[in-house]
Amino acid sequence: MAVRTSRRMGYEGVVLAAPATTPYQRFSKETAHWWIARALRQSLQSAGLSPRDVDGFSVASFTLFPDTAVGLTQHLGLTPRWLDHIPMGGASGVVALRRAARAVQAGDADIVACVAGDTNHVDSFRRMLSSFSRFAQDASYPYGAGGPNACFALLTDHYMSAYGATREDFGRICVAQRDNALKNPHAVMKKPLTMDQYLSARMISDPIALFDCVMPVSGAEAFLVMREEDARAAGLPHAHIRGSIERHNAFPEDPIQMRGGWAMDIDELYAMADAKPDDMDLLQTYDDYPVISMMQFEDLGFCGKGEGPAFVRERDLTIAGDFPHNTSGGQLSAGQAGAAGGFIGLVEAIRQVTGAAGPTQVEGATTAMVSGFGMINYDRGVCSSAAIISGAGT
Amino acid sequence: MTDAILPPPKKDPQKRTRTQTLPSGLRSRAALGLTAAAAEGRFMLQVCGECGALQYPPRDACSTCLSTELPWRDIDPAGKLIAETTVRTSTNTYFRERTPWRVGTVRLDAGPSVMCHVHGDAPRGGRVRIINRLDKSGQGVLYALPPEGTPNMEDDPQLREITADPKFRRVLITDARSENAVALAEAFAKAGASIIFIGEPEGWRPYPHRAALDAIPNVQIVPLDVTDTASVAELAGEIGGKTDILVNNARFVRPGGIMDRGDTVFARDEMEVNYLGLIRLAQSFGPAMRGRGADGDNSAAAWVNILSVYAYSNMPAFGAFSASSAAAYSLSQCLRAEMRPGGVRVMNVYTGPTDDAWHQPLPPPKVAPAALARSIVSSLKDGLEDVFVGDVAKDLIERWRAGAKVLEREMSETDGGGA
Ligand SMILES: [Zn+2]
Numbered sequence: 001m002a003v004r005t006s007r008r009m010g011y012e013g014v015v016l017a018a019p020a021t022t023p024y025q026r027f028s029k030e031t032a033h034w035w036i037a038r039a040l041r042q043s044l045q046s047a048g049l050s051p052r053d054v055d056g057f058s059v060a061s062f063t064l065f066p067d068t069a070v071g072l073t074q075h076l077g078l079t080p081r082w083l084d085h086i087p088m089g090g091a092s093g094v095v096a097l098r099r100a101a102r103a104v105q106a107g108d109a110d111i112v113a114c115v116a117g118d119t120n121h122v123d124s125f126r127r128m129l130s131s132f133s134r135f136a137q138d139a140s141y142p143y144g145a146g147g148p149n150a151c152f153a154l155l156t157d158h159y160m161s162a163y164g165a166t167r168e169d170f171g172r173i174c175v176a177q178r179d180n181a182l183k184n185p186h187a188v189m190k191k192p193l194t195m196d197q198y199l200s201a202r203m204i205s206d207p208i209a210l211f212d213c214v215m216p217v218s219g220a221e222a223f224l225v226m227r228e229e230d231a232r233a234a235g236l237p238h239a240h241i242r243g244s245i246e247r248h249n250a251f252p253e254d255p256i257q258m259r260g261g262w263a264m265d266i267d268e269l270y271a272m273a274d275a276k277p278d279d280m281d282l283l284q285t286y287d288d289y290p291v292i293s294m295m296q297f298e299d300l301g302f303c304g305k306g307e308g309p310a311f312v313r314e315r316d317l318t319i320a321g322d323f324p325h326n327t328s329g330g331q332l333s334a335g336q337a338g339a340a341g342g343f344i345g346l347v348e349a350i351r352q353v354t355g356a357a358g359p360t361q362v363e364g365a366t367t368a369m370v371s372g373f374g375m376i377n378y379d380r381g382v383c384s385s386a387a388i389i390s391g392a393g394t
Numbered sequence: 395m396t397d398a399i400l401p402p403p404k405k406d407p408q409k410r411t412r413t414q415t416l417p418s419g420l421r422s423r424a425a426l427g428l429t430a431a432a433a434e435g436r437f438m439l440q441v442c443g444e445c446g447a448l449q450y451p452p453r454d455a456c457s458t459c460l461s462t463e464l465p466w467r468d469i470d471p472a473g474k475l476i477a478e479t480t481v482r483t484s485t486n487t488y489f490r491e492r493t494p495w496r497v498g499t500v501r502l503d504a505g506p507s508v509m510c511h512v513h514g515d516a517p518r519g520g521r522v523r524i525i526n527r528l529d530k531s532g533q534g535v536l537y538a539l540p541p542e543g544t545p546n547m548e549d550d551p552q553l554r555e556i557t558a559d560p561k562f563r564r565v566l567i568t569d570a571r572s573e574n575a576v577a578l579a580e581a582f583a584k585a586g587a588s589i590i591f592i593g594e595p596e597g598w599r600p601y602p603h604r605a606a607l608d609a610i611p612n613v614q615i616v617p618l619d620v621t622d623t624a625s626v627a628e629l630a631g632e633i634g635g636k637t638d639i640l641v642n643n644a645r646f647v648r649p650g651g652i653m654d655r656g657d658t659v660f661a662r663d664e665m666e667v668n669y670l671g672l673i674r675l676a677q678s679f680g681p682a683m684r685g686r687g688a689d690g691d692n693s694a695a696a697w698v699n700i701l702s703v704y705a706y707s708n709m710p711a712f713g714a715f716s717a718s719s720a721a722a723y724s725l726s727q728c729l730r731a732e733m734r735p736g737g738v739r740v741m742n743v744y745t746g747p748t749d750d751a752w753h754q755p756l757p758p759p760k761v762a763p764a765a766l767a768r769s770i771v772s773s774l775k776d777g778l779e780d781v782f783v784g785d786v787a788k789d790l791i792e793r794w795r796a797g798a799k800v801l802e803r804e805m806s807e808t809d810g811g812g813a
Contacts, residue, residue, distance in 0.1 A: 126485035131420070138425035139451035141418050142535055143509050144495045145486030146479070153479035154499050154509070161477075161519065206480045252457070255501040256477055378451055379499065379509055 008272060014101045015228045015238035016389065018047040019350040023186040024219035024335045028119045032063040033075055035117035035337075039220035040076065043113060047224055047236055056082035056109030056225075058100055060092035060116035060339035062128060082109035089374030090286045091246065092116055092342035093221075094385035098244045100225035110226065117220025118338025135378035146205045149213055151376045152289040153205035158256045159291050160207060163306040167207060169313065170290035171198040173325070174211050174332055176317035177287070181329025183319060183359040188217055188335035211332075214288050219337030221347045237354035237391070242367075243272030244387040254380075260292075260373055261384035262299035270301065273388040277301045280388070281365035282324040282352055284345030286373035287332050292381070293325070296371050300386060324362045327352060346370045346387070353391030366393040396514055396546040399554075401562050401588065402691045414687035414737040415488040419531030424452040427466045428526060432534030433779040437471045437526040439506075440464040450506040471524040473502040475516055475538060488530065495552065500524060500538050510536035511552055515544040527556040527777045530687070530737035532730070548775060557777035558639065558696035558739050561586035566637045568620055568675065569644035570594035571601045573750045574700070577767035578641060579610045585771045588692070591633055593618025595625075595644075620644045620671030630678035635686070639774065640679055641698040644671050647752040651713030664718035672699065672722050676729050684736030696739045696774055699726050700766070703744040703787040706794045707801045730779075741779055743770055746786025759785050 020043035022035060036059065044051065057080040059069040067075070069085035082103050086092040093116065100112035131137060144150055159165055175195055181187035193211060201210035231238040245268060247261025262269075270276055277300070285296040294308035302323075303311040315323040328334050328348040331341045349368040351357040357365075371386035421429065424440075431438035440449040442456040443463035455462050478498035484490045498512040500522055508524065516522045522538040529535045537556065540547070548559055565582050567575060570592045582590050590613045597617055607613055616633070619625040630637075646667035648660045655661070676697075683694035704716035705723035723742070730740040747753040749760040761784040773781040782788045793801045 134422050135451045137418070137420050138422050140509050141420075141486075142529065142531075142533065143497045143511055144481035145418065145484045145489045146481035146495075146497070147485055149483070150479050150481050150497060153481075154477040154497075157479060158477035158499070203480070203482050205482060208479070255507045256499050379507065 008268070010272065011101050011105065011241035011244075013228050014104050014225060015231050015240055016097065016223055016225060016350050017231050017236045017238040018043045018222075018224040019347040019356070020046060020222040021186060021344075021347055022117070022220040024188050024217040024337050026120070026188060026215070026217055026335075027122055028218035029121070030119055030218065032061045032117055032119045032338075033067070033072065035119055035218055035220040036061065036072065036115050037076055039117055039222040040113055040115050043115075043222040043224060048234060049111065051076065051078055054078055054111055054113045055080050056100060056103055056112030058084040058086060058096045058112055058114040060086045060088065060096060060342060061118050062089070062338045063118045063124060080109070082112065088342065088372075088383045089339055090288065090342040090381070091372035091374035091383035091385040092339050093344075093346035094244055094370060094372045094387045095246055095383070096343075097225065097241065097346065097387060098246060098385070101241055104225050104227060110230065112225040113222060114225060114343075115220065115222040116338075116340040116343040118218065118340060120216045120218040120338070133375070133377045136376065139378055148288065148376055149205040149208055151379060152291060153208040155257050155380070156207055156212075156289065156291040159258065159294070162258065163309060165294070165309040167199060167209070168195065169309040170212060170294070171195050172312045173287070173290040173293050173317060174198055176321070177326050177330045178333045179318045180327050180360060181333030184328045184334060185359065187329040187333050188215060189329065189333040208289065212289055214331045214336035214341070217335035217337050219335065219340050221337070221340045221343035223343075223347055223350055237356055239350045239353045239389045239391040242275065242388040242390055243269045244385070245269045246383070246385040248383050250384065257380035258295070259299050259305065260295060260381060262296065262371060262386055266299060266301050266386070269386055269388060275367065275388055279367055280369045282327055282349070282362050282368045284326055284330075284349050284368065284370045286342070286345065286371060287326055287330040288336060288341065290332070292373055296373070300369065300371060319360055319362055324365075327357065327360045327362060342372050342374055345372070349389055350391075353389055353393060355392070355394030361394070364393060366390050395544060396550045398546040399549045399562065399691050411686060412688045412690075414530070414735070415491060416531040416735070416737060417488045417529050418486060419533050421533055422452065424454055425534075427452055428534035429528065429532070430534070431466060432526045432528045434781075435525065435527060435776055435778045437469055437524055437536075438466040439469045441467040448505045450508055469502070470504045472541075473500040473522055473524060473538070475499070475512065475518065475520060475522050476501050476507070478512055478518065492551070492555070498538060508536050510538050512538045513540060513547065513553055514550045515540045515547055528739070528779055529556055532734050554691075558741070558774040559585075560639060560771060560774055562588050563638035563692050563695060564589040564591070564636050565639045565641065566591040566593065566633065566679070567641040567643050568593040568618060568671075570604070570607060570615055571596075572643055572645065573748070574643055574763040574766055576603050576606050576610070577763035578643060578770065579607055579613050581767035581771040583610050583612055585775070587639075588612060589614060589636075591616050591637070593620070593629065595619035595621075620674055621666045623674050626674045626678045630682070634679050634682040637679055637683060638686075638692050638694050639696050639698065640675065640683065641700070641770065642672060642675055643700055645700065646718075647712070647715050649712055649715075649752065649755070651710045655714065661714045661718075664715055665721065668715075668718040669721040669725065672725055672729070680729070680733065683738050684733055687737035694736070694738050696741050697729065697733060698741045698743060698770060698774070700743050700745065700770075701726070703746050703782065703790045705744070706790065707798065707805050709805055739779060741773060741781065743773065743781045743783055744787045744791070745783045746790065761786075
């Protein structure tokens with residue numbers, strides 16, 4: 001690949017505001033349209049805006065079928081001059097931010113509403129799995145139909161044998177997140193989780209056990225991208241975008257996933273943000289399974305490859321700890337609302353750096369890293385993304 | 395080590411027969427190349443015709459150079475099991491009923507990694523060999539086996555889902571009078587079949603090997619004339635619910651094409667046995683077999699048709715017989731589609747001239763009954779769908795694949811000794 005010579009343009013003058021989370025539910029009779037409408041409305045109301053003020057609209061959802069973002073404009077009565085639909089699951093939050101920020105910067109839109117949401121019907125998860133992607137249909141679903149549980153079990157098994165990680169190491173991530181979730185009134189999981197409970201939980205797809213798996217739920221998340229001057233004029237708390245990266249189908253020659261696309265681009269992210277890992281007050285990783293959070297600690301530069309197990313033994317990942325991680329409880333404890341799982345960390349990070357996180361607030365937080373990971377197209381996650389954002393704090 | 399399966403208990407007639415559920419049969423068109431290779435038990439993947447890069451999963455363009463020329467080639471099946479899991483909960487009913495289910499990631503020595511089913515004896519983190527076979531939905535799937543044979547390895551419950559092992563199964567072989575009957579019965583007895591029913595037409599007429607048949611353990615000779623609808627229906631009424639493997643062995647063979655025969659008497663007999671006989675058997679035995687595809691260790695497993703390879707391309711010296719074989723071949727494709735919901739395999743065994751009275755004038759090579767029988771049993775154990783027995787059949791199918799029209803012209807030049 002050619003070495004980039006020109007420096008990327010920064011995101012000066014563009015900010016993130018009005019983070020909104022519609023409280024999740026385990027199952028819902030409502031549609032994705034309903035959930036997306038709720039989050040959009042909540043975000044706009046918190047910014048004192050009406051749907052007519054929105055001239056850019058970005059959507060991520062798995063369960064809109066047969067609609068896309070196009071159908072939603074008519075359904076929700078929006079008349080945007082800039083429209084995006086992001087089919088990248090867990091990477092969609094940062095990708096939505098990247099695209100929307102450039103649109104606002106270029107003047108193609110003034111206010112872009114970025115929304116992700118999905119519903120969870122009693123049978124929708126099974127139906128989504130069987131037709132998730134062509135490679136999944138052809139080459140993974142026929143093998144036990146274990147879905148993402150089985151795919152991540154394979155990655156976890158390989159990671160454990162390659163780097164000597166134990167189940168307890170992954171348990172540290174899950175137990176700390178549950179601790180965080182207990183402070184989040186909207187988290188689906190409301191009971192404490194001990195290491196003993198984690199280790200003795202029933203196996204789902206060895207070595208993945210019950211508390212390694214996210215619970216599919218219904219829910220939606222939203223935020224706005226706008227000019228800094230507009231946010232200031234409206235008196236809205238806002239976060240700056242210091243830098244961002246995305247990468248797809250990185251390292252196809254790896255025999256099994258040991259790293260994500262972050263490893264290709266992380267130096268550029270820190271350079272763009274003029275920051276280093278120690279500057280981060282908190283980290284929001286994409287956490288559909290703890291092994292992928294551990295890989296993010298490594299690939300995002302917080303420790304070396306294979307040092308993830310030692311890292312989680314040394315650090316305290318809770319809100320009050322020395323490495324606050326997935327402060328809302330993450331998907332593992334707050335639930336996975338489909339594509340909104342790609343937004344949950346970003347929306348929480350906007351709240352954190354603007355001092356609006358309430359009970360999950362990390363004291364004095366001004367700078368956060370958010371990373372996304374998505375789409376087990378066949379045997380590995382294809383999309384990765386990350387951003388560094390900062391705000392005025394409390 | 396695999397636990398040997400035990401003789402299944404006698405069935406409780408009060409109990410409901412388990413309905414066959416299936417693994418997902420949805421595939422892209424490209425992925426059906428794996429299915430086509432699996433029918434013959436070949437491990438093939440796409441190899442780029444321009445840059446030589448191996449592709450997996452199957453696709454429409456080379457992931458190295460974007461060439462769309464991606465022919466299927468036989469691939470070295472050796473590899474290493476680099477990750478594994480045991481699926482304990484599944485969103486698919488078929489697997490949910492069969493958990494725990496072992497799957498893994500195998501890195502092939504040839505390059506790509508594949509997700510596959512894993513045999514219970516495959517060593518964790520160790521060397522394996524990949525086979526490509528049809529699953530219960532009739533689609534090609536990859537399966538990792540230990541590099542060498544292990545005790546009772548054929549009894550692995552996951553492996554038995556893709557094979558049709560005669561062990562403890564009940565077999566019906568049609569046409570006791572055929573030269574193949576003794577060899578077939580012996581081969582199935584040796585493979586551990588619990589009962590071997592042999593259908594005998596015109597029982598009042600003596601034939602030389604009846605005593606030999608009767609002497610084979612577990613053989614029961616039963617009246618069956620495949621040209622008589624009532625006879626087929628009557629036997630199905632008695633044993634249709636316990637026929638796990640049916641070998642359609644009845645064949646009517648006479649030399650001759652169209653003009654040298656002068657009438658349609660033999661042609662009618664050929665169609666009565668080779669074509670209508672298959673329909674009669676399938677109408678009487680098919681529904682019960684299709685309903686018992688998931689009925690425990692002695693579930694209905696396979697329907698075997700012994701067909702002339704001249705079903706693919708007519709051999710004028712046996713021209714009318716070839717035509718009846720072509721009719722039966724076409725019908726077998728229909729039977730496959732109808733049996734598939736029950737997870738019952740239709741295995742076609744194609745043979746060139748067999749070593750019997752009606753092929754006596756033909757020169758060798760000819761297929762001996764014992765070789766045919768061995769091939770049928772080993773192919774059932776191996777989980778195949780299309781089997782070509784003997785040099786003539788193997789040669790003919792190669793030529794047919796290379797060019798059916800060229801073969802047609804070649805066939806008209808031969809005396810029937812080979813294609
Ligand atoms: Zn190529």
